[in-house]
Amino acid sequence: xxxxxxxxxxxxxxxxxxxxxxxxxxxxxxxxxxxxxxxxxxxxxxxxxxxxxxxxxxxxxxxxxxxxxxxxxxxxxxxxxxxxxxxxxxxxxxxxxxxxxxxxxxxxxxxxxxxxxxxxxxxxxxxxxxxxxxxxxxxxxxxxxxxxxxxxxxxxxxxxxxxxxxxxxxxxxxxxxxxxxxxxxxxxxxxxxxxxxxxxxxxxxxxxxxxxxxxxxxxxxxxxxxxxxxxxxxxxxxxxxxxxxxxxxxxxxxxxxxxxxxxxxxxxxxxxxxxxxxxxx
Numbered sequence: 430x431x432x433x434x435x436x437x438x439x440x441x442x443x444x445x446x447x448x449x450x451x452x453x454x455x456x457x458x459x460x461x462x463x464x465x466x467x468x469x470x471x472x473x474x475x476x477x478x479x480x481x482x483x484x485x486x487x488x489x490x491x492x493x494x495x496x497x498x499x500x501x502x503x504x505x506x507x508x509x510x511x512x513x514x515x516x517x518x519x520x521x522x523x524x525x526x527x528x529x530x531x532x533x534x535x536x537x538x539x540x541x542x543x544x545x546x547x548x549x550x551x552x553x554x555x556x557x558x559x560x561x562x563x564x565x566x567x568x569x570x571x572x573x574x575x576x577x578x579x580x581x582x583x584x585x586x587x588x589x590x591x592x593x594x595x596x597x598x599x600x601x602x603x604x605x606x607x608x609x610x611x612x613x614x615x616x617x618x619x620x621x622x623x624x625x626x627x628x629x630x631x632x633x634x635x636x637x638x639x640x641x642x643x644x645x646x647x648x649x650x651x652x653x654x655x656x657x658x659x660x661x662x663x664x665x666x667x668x669x670x671x672x673x674x675x676x677x678x679x680x681x682x683x684x685x686x687x688x689x690x691x692x693x694x695x696x697x698x699x700x701x702x703x704x705x706x707x708x709x710x
Contacts, residue, residue, distance in 0.1 A: 435482045443487060447494040448473040450510070457519055460510070466517040469498045470510040475544035478551050492548055496557070499545075504597035505564050507542035509533055513594065530594015532601055537591040539565065539608035543615050550619035550635035558620055559637050562612075565591075570598065587612055621645060622658075629685060631694045632669065632708050634658060650699020656706040669693040672707040 442449050450460025450470035460470040474491040477483030483491065499508045513535025514525040527534040542565050550558040563569060570591075571577040571584035582588055582600030589606035592599040617623050622634030623645055636643070638660075645656040669692050671678045683690040690696065695706070 431482075438477065438482055439484045439487060442473075447491040448477050448483070448487070453519075453521075459519065459521060464517070464519070466512050466514050466519060467510045467521070468512065469494060471495050471499050471507065471541045471545055472509070475541065475548040478548040479544060488548075488552060492545075492552060492554075495545055500561070501593065501597065502564065504591075504593060505570060506537035506591050506593060506597070507545050507561060507565060508535055508593050509538040509541045511535060528594070528596075530596060531592050532590045536593045536601070537565070539587060539589055539591070539606065540611055543608060543611040546615045547611075547619050550615070553635060555620065555635040556637045558615075558635055562616060562620065565612075567600075570600065623647065623656075625649075625697075628697045628699075629690070629694055630654070630697050631691070632656075632658065632671070632710070633693060634710055636660065649697045651701035652697070652699050653703045654697075654706055655704065656708065658708045658710060661709045670709040671695055674705055 438448065444461050446462065447469050448460070449458050450467065450473045452458055458464070459467050460473055462468050474495040477491055478488045498511055501508060510533075513529035514521060515529045519525075524533040529535055532538065542561070546558050546561045546565075549555075549561065567580075567582075567584045567587055570580040576598070577584065579598045580591075580600050582603045586603050587606060587609040588600040588603045589608055590601035592601065620635055621643065622632050622636075624631040624633055630647075630649075640660050642657060642659045645654075645658070647654040647656060669679075671693065673695065678695065679692050683696060685696055693708075693710075698704070
């Protein structure tokens with residue numbers, strides 16, 4: 430079933446430069462270049478990459494289209510769709526009741542904006558991932574009095590939505606959103622590359638080329654891991670080198686059960702020790 434879905438996504442769901450958003454009961458399509466409104470929607474582009482279902486070339490093409498049509502750097506937002514619903518015959522449901530540019534109707538639906546950042550990271554575009562992360566970070570909307578007056582909501586919590594259109598840059602719902610946990614995951618897991626699966630830590634960063642290094646202090650059980658990641662700009666993750674308390678782990682063969690650990694993985698210990706971890710990527 431998954432393979433059939435993947436095949437249809439990359440054929441019937443492909444619109445030439447991006448993935449279509451949906452097929453409606455009346456036969457109309459959302460997210461097609463043929464549309465007057467909702468020509469492109471960000472979620473289909475991001476999730477084609479996050480799910481792994483998109484063909485390799487289409488992932489890059491569709492994400493480039495997302496950047497060109499939905500990233501509004503002047504307003505500091507990544508729009509959910511464009512153009513917004515207003516006068517066309519398309520009836521997508523309740524979002525058409527919103528003023529064009531408001532909330533899901535052509536504004537920034539922050540879940541979707543973060544999924545775009547995660548997709549950029551997965552494809553290896555660390556520079557763009559961090560640029561967009563900074564752009565939608567709420568503190569960036571309040572650096573000046575004018576920006577704060579435009580944003581109008583708290584700069585220390587993630588807003589569920591930010592308006593586009595005539596009210597571009599105004600914050601919507603705050604506090605009441607799951608976007609904050611997605612933003613946390615985008616930063617920690619996908620950009621800084623701190624991945625924990627059961628008791629195995631995997632370092633898999635997607636950072637800007639001009640970052641020389643960064644540090645993470647991670648508490649696991651009663652143990653502390655002081656991690657320094659040095660950016661050597663290696664071409665292959667198999668060349669990643671991890672040194673723990675002075676011991677080069679790349680020269681060791683480590684197993685968890687029958688699973689051999691990769692060069693960017695370490696087995697975690699929760700027994701109250703302090704570990705100095707140096708990673709070269």
